[in-house]
Amino acid sequence: xxxxxxxxxxxxxxxxxxxxxxxxxxxxxxxxxxxxxxxxxxxxxxxxxxxxxxxxxxxxxxxxxxxxxxxxxxxxxxxxxxxxxxxxxxxxxxxxxxxxxxxxxxxxxxxxxxxxxxxxxxxxxxxxxxxxxxxxxxxxxxxxxxxxxxxxxxxxxxxxxxxxxxxxxxxxxxxxxxxxxxxxxxxxxxxxxxxxxxxxxxxxxxxxxxxxxxxxxxxxxxxxxxxxxxxxxxxxxxxxxxxxxxxxxxxxxxxxxxxxxxxxxxxxxxxxxxxxxxxxxxxxxxxxxxxxxxxxxxxxxxxxxxxxxxxxxxxxxxxxxxxxx
Numbered sequence: 001x002x003x004x005x006x007x008x009x010x011x012x013x014x015x016x017x018x019x020x021x022x023x024x025x026x027x028x029x030x031x032x033x034x035x036x037x038x039x040x041x042x043x044x045x046x047x048x049x050x051x052x053x054x055x056x057x058x059x060x061x062x063x064x065x066x067x068x069x070x071x072x073x074x075x076x077x078x079x080x081x082x083x084x085x086x087x088x089x090x091x092x093x094x095x096x097x098x099x100x101x102x103x104x105x106x107x108x109x110x111x112x113x114x115x116x117x118x119x120x121x122x123x124x125x126x127x128x129x130x131x132x133x134x135x136x137x138x139x140x141x142x143x144x145x146x147x148x149x150x151x152x153x154x155x156x157x158x159x160x161x162x163x164x165x166x167x168x169x170x171x172x173x174x175x176x177x178x179x180x181x182x183x184x185x186x187x188x189x190x191x192x193x194x195x196x197x198x199x200x201x202x203x204x205x206x207x208x209x210x211x212x213x214x215x216x217x218x219x220x221x222x223x224x225x226x227x228x229x230x231x232x233x234x235x236x237x238x239x240x241x242x243x244x245x246x247x248x249x250x251x252x253x254x255x256x257x258x259x260x261x262x263x264x265x266x267x268x269x270x271x272x273x274x275x276x277x278x279x280x281x282x283x284x285x286x287x288x289x290x291x292x293x294x295x296x297x298x299x300x301x302x303x304x305x306x307x308x309x310x311x312x313x314x315x316x317x318x319x320x321x322x323x324x325x
Contacts, residue, residue, distance in 0.1 A: 003221060004126060005119045007035070011271075012053040019046060021271060023054070030062040035116070041070045047094050067116055068096040075102060104128070141225050142216030145232065146209050149254055152176070152197045153205050167201040170250065179240050179251040192240040193233070198252040208254045212261075219261045222268055227320050228261075235260015235313035242308025249302065256305040260313025262288050267317040 001007045007024040019042060024035040036042070036050050051064050097116060098108040104124045109117045138146070153168075156176060160169035174180055177194025184191050199205040220228040239256020243249075262284060269281035288310065295301040 001035070001119065001123055004122055007033075009222065009224070010054070010058070012050065012057065018042070019050065023050075025054075027062075031065065032060060032062055033065050033067065035067045035069060037069050037071060039071060041096055041098070042068045042094060044094065066094070068094055069120070070096055070098050071101045072098055072107065073102045074100050074107075137217060138213060139217045139220040139225075141229055141232075142212060142220055145216070145254075146212055149197050149199070149205065149209060149212075153199050153202075156198065165202065168199065170200075173198050173200065173252055174250065179243055181244055181248055184244055192237050192244070195240055195252050196233075196236040196254055196257055199254070200252055204253060208258060211258050212254060215258065215261045215265065219264050223264060223317070228264075230320055231260055231264050231313050231316045232257045234316040235263065235309040238312025239302075239305040239309035242311075243302050243305040246304040247302055249300075251302045251305055253302070253305075256302070256309030257313075259288070259291075259306045259309035260316070262291075263310045263313030263315075264317040267314055 001024050002009055005026075007026045010023050010025045012019075012021050012023060018039050020037040022037065024033075026033045034050070034054055038046075042050070047066055047068070051066060054060060054064065095110045095116075097106060097110075097120060099106055099120065104127060106117060106120060106124070156168045156172055157165055159175070160172045164172075170178075174183075176198055177191050178198055179191050179195040180188075199208065216228075219231070223231065236254070236257030239259065240251070243251045243256070265284045266281070266288065269284050273281050292303065292306060295303045295306055
């Protein structure tokens with residue numbers, strides 16, 4: 001809905017057990033379309049609670065058109081009579097769409113919500129197309145970061161000479177801004193940032209850029225371009241600081257910032273565990289643990305940087321404003 005129809009992702013300041021804390025917002029002059037997700041059709045009191053929460057958080061004084069997308073898993077309904085009862089329930093006063101989120105099928109909607117039904121239908125078609133093609137759409141900030149990293153590697157190769165296409169010259173990396181504790185101590189603080197865009201070899205670059213290509217678009221879509229950028233840089237700088245404090249070795253690479261994105265995914269998974277299930281959370285947690293174990297098992301890997309990036313990204317995701325740009 002955010003990608004195809006211009007909605008912003010926002011978060012309510014507190015949550016009802018049946019209603020997701022995440023919502024969709026589209027402002028139209030002095031009016032805002034607000035869409036909430038729930039495990040059942042919401043009632044009037046719950047609708048008023050949502051509107052009050054949104055007004056308080058955003059200090060919004062305009063009119064609010066509230067819609068409810070109720071998520072249903074038909075496979076968990078015991079009998080046809082129960083499903084018929086759910087489908088025949090029309091609360092009237094609240095606009096809603098009843099969606100089977102397992103099958104991506106719209107089961108029922110108010111006549112007033114024909115536009116929302118069309119928007120959801122478009123999203124469902126796009127999901128199916130992307131699922132069939134297995135294509136990942138690289139988002140703007142993620143693509144920019146990948147391009148910068150590749151350009152910096154090409155500059156490293158050019159300065160190092162043809163013999164260093166596979167592995168970078170350590171002296172060139174230091175010249176370009178690698179994390180060197182003694183130089184940072186002498187006041188070259190810029191190295192806390194520049195080291196994020198340098199890599200020790202083509203394999204090092206390829207692995208990090210592939211990881212960024214996979215996780216970057218997800219986090220950018222969930223949090224928005226500005227917050228995504230802040231999480232990336234805050235996590236990357238935190239990774240460099242941890243490396244500076246706990247490791248004497250020269251350090252380079254985007255992996256600390258990538259761990260920050262994993263931390264952001266972990267925060268999202270925890271907040272949304274009741275709505276999207278625990279599988280996403282388990283998957284992210286497993287990826288983090290496996291990568292940390294691999295890091296501690298292989299020599300010359302800056303594990304303190306990884307831990308710093310994970311901590312920095314997690315904290316940034318919790319403290320930065322909730323609304324998506």
